[in-house]
Amino acid sequence: MDNDIAAVYSARGVTGVRPRYSMALIRLHHLGPMTVRALAGEVGVTHSAMSQTVTEMKREGLISSAPGADARTREVSLTSKGEDLVPFLEAEWRATEAAFDDLDSELPYSFQQVVKDMADALQRRSFRERIVQHLDSGQEE
The missing domain is CATH 1.10.10.10 (Winged helix-like DNA-binding domain superfamily/Winged helix DNA-binding domain)
Structure with a gap:
């Protein structure tokens, strides 16, 4: 954009x-x-x-x-x-x-709603925490 x-x-x-x-x-x-x-x-x-x-x-x-x-x-x-x-x-x-x-x-759904839903999800668990979880699970393989 x-x-x-x-x-x-x-x-x-x-x-x-x-x-x-x-x-x-x-x-x-x-x-x-x-x-x-x-x-x-x-x-x-x-x-x-x-x-x-x-x-x-x-x-x-x-x-x-x-x-x-x-x-x-x-x-x-x-x-x-x-x-x-x-x-x-x-x-x-x-x-x-x-x-x-x-x-x-x-759009079939509101982009503003997507942003709100993402912000809510990130309040529950940060993006950093999500990255670390995937890094840690990838190291165990």
Whole structure:
């Protein structure tokens, strides 16, 4: 799906933007400058993942960064280039959600229900535990 979203970006002349940047740029637009940690929380990814994304977005000229409230933090904000992309990214986000709903309606079961059922199953027994069980049973053969 990410490749198809990236293809839409390319077809619309949007360069230097990857699908994983979208929510971060949209959040910065609506909430203003924030630390990398706060942005990671807003987007729902790890601090490490957001640090990598911030580095990439900065390289593309979409954001800028400055020292935060203390020497250990960096605060990121949109550049004018990043700001200019937000209306398109918001429209694409809404179109992607609508396309997902279309796809979901064609399935004989709800993908959202599958995700919920998987999350419930993983609460009962983690994926790590499942891997270890199969590793251990494979070593006994």
